[in-house]
Amino acid sequence: MKTDAEFWDAVNTALDERRDPLADDGVQDALAERPERLDALLALERRLAALPRLQPELAHRPWLVAAAAAAVILTLGGVGALVLWRLALPVPVDPTTVSAFDVGEQVIDFRIEVSRSVGGRRTVVRVVPDGTLRTQSLDTGETLASVSIESTRGNQP
Amino acid sequence: MTHEPPPKLVPTTNLASPSKQAAPQGLDPTAKLAAASDSAPLGLERELPALRALVAKLAPAGDVDDLVQEVVSRALRYRDTFDGRRALGPWLAKTALNVCVDHRARRARETTSHEPLEPAAAPDTRVEEREHVAVLLAKLSRVERDVLVRFHQCGESVREIAAALGLAEGTVKSHLCRARKRLAEERP
Numbered sequence: 001m002k003t004d005a006e007f008w009d010a011v012n013t014a015l016d017e018r019r020d021p022l023a024d025d026g027v028q029d030a031l032a033e034r035p036e037r038l039d040a041l042l043a044l045e046r047r048l049a050a051l052p053r054l055q056p057e058l059a060h061r062p063w064l065v066a067a068a069a070a071a072v073i074l075t076l077g078g079v080g081a082l083v084l085w086r087l088a089l090p091v092p093v094d095p096t097t098v099s100a101f102d103v104g105e106q107v108i109d110f111r112i113e114v115s116r117s118v119g120g121r122r123t124v125v126r127v128v129p130d131g132t133l134r135t136q137s138l139d140t141g142e143t144l145a146s147v148s149i150e151s152t153r154g155n156q157p
Numbered sequence: 158m159t160h161e162p163p164p165k166l167v168p169t170t171n172l173a174s175p176s177k178q179a180a181p182q183g184l185d186p187t188a189k190l191a192a193a194s195d196s197a198p199l200g201l202e203r204e205l206p207a208l209r210a211l212v213a214k215l216a217p218a219g220d221v222d223d224l225v226q227e228v229v230s231r232a233l234r235y236r237d238t239f240d241g242r243r244a245l246g247p248w249l250a251k252t253a254l255n256v257c258v259d260h261r262a263r264r265a266r267e268t269t270s271h272e273p274l275e276p277a278a279a280p281d282t283r284v285e286e287r288e289h290v291a292v293l294l295a296k297l298s299r300v301e302r303d304v305l306v307r308f309h310q311c312g313e314s315v316r317e318i319a320a321a322l323g324l325a326e327g328t329v330k331s332h333l334c335r336a337r338k339r340l341a342e343e344r345p
Contacts (some may be wrong), residue, residue, distance in 0.1 A: 012334045023258045024250075030246035031254060035211055042214060044341035047293065050286045051310045051343060 002030040007037055011044075021045075110151040201229060204249050211250055215257040224260055228253045293343050301336040304329055 002010075008022045010026035021027045030039050112127040146149060205225070212224045232239075232252050239248050294302050300322070307313040307321070317332070319326045 008338055009336070012330070015337065016330060016333065020261070026252060028251050028254045029247075032250040032282060035207075035250055038214060039340045044337055046286060047290050047340045048309050048337075050283065050290045052287065052291065052294075054308055114197060118237055147238070 002033060004037070005079070006030065011041060111151070112150075113148045115148075198247055201232060201249070205229075205247055208245060208249055208253055212257060213252050215254075216260060220260065224253075224256055227260075228256045231256060265270075290340075293340055295335055296343060297339060300324075301332045304332040305336040306335055331334070 007027065010024055010030065011021045014024040014027060016020040022031075026045035027041070029039070114125045116123050124136045126136070128134065178326070208223065208228060210226050212228065213221050228249065233251055233253050235252075239245070294305075303322070304318055307318045308315070313321070315326050315329050318324070319329045322329070324332075
């Protein structure tokens with residue numbers, strides 16, 4: 001007569017070896033002696049088949065968590081570096097669409113002038129390329145305010 | 158342990174002895190077979206209800222009659238191996254288990270997928286079963302749950318689980334054993 005413990009030992013051995021417990025001789029002997037054990041075995045089989053498809057709990061794999069975190073950090077860092085590198089590159093220019101005069105063109109002169117007239121008194125502020133700020137006040141009969149910016153582009157300073 | 162499946166029986170099988178072929182009318186073919194053959198000393202007829210109940214737990218309803226018939230046929234074929242001093246029920250139950258295991262193997266080959274031995278459950282029953290299992294899993298310890306899922310759902314071996322969790326293989330097997338037993342016996 002097989003005890004319950006012997007029955008479950010035989011069931012577990014078969015399952016550990018990924019065999020069908022019902023095909024195991026020891027399990028069959030135990031079931032033949034006490035067929036009511038079959039209900040528990042079938043319940044186990046049914047419930048094992050219904051186990052949810054969970055990911056194993058990661059807490060037992062700290063190295064896996066660390067590896068995943070490192071992968072994320074490396075990926076984000078790589079993407080960031082790539083973006084910065086791309087921003088630092090000069091904008092590519094198609095040489096066939098640029099005339100010889102355009103090459104190296106830059107601002108060679110500029111002037112900013114701000115005019116403000118209040119109550120017949122006109123004030124003009126000018127900024128010139130050498131950084132000098134010039135102010136001029138005139139008495140006029142008009143009231144106005146204006147700003148003008150002029151720049152000159154070319155190859156020669 | 159498994160035997161070559163016998164050919165499907167028909168009521169006119171020649172397993173019966175001529176002197177008893179005329180006996181019981183109104184019985185199903187399996188009962189006729191059991192009664193009409195030289196099985197009287199075995200007492201197969203008395204065991205048929207229990208045999209049918211056992212097979213019904215293991216096979217889809219549509220296959221039960223055929224399988225019971227197959228069990229009786231196999232029992233008659235191998236009756237010489239039966240020790241008359243022992244009870245017939247366990248011997249017949251073991252024969253039935255073998256027939257059902259063979260049946261599952263045949264079906265698995267036909268469908269190339271693993272099917273549970275018990276009759277196919279309705280979708281509602283499966284949902285209920287999953288909810289039930291979720292409740293049972295919550296009652297297990299964290300390591301029992303993890304070991305169980307890794308082995309039976311993720312397909313990891315005992316050795317792989319032991320390495321992943323930093324446990325001895327024997328400890329993993331103990332956790333598996335406890336978890337399965339609780340899964341089998343616990344009620345929600």
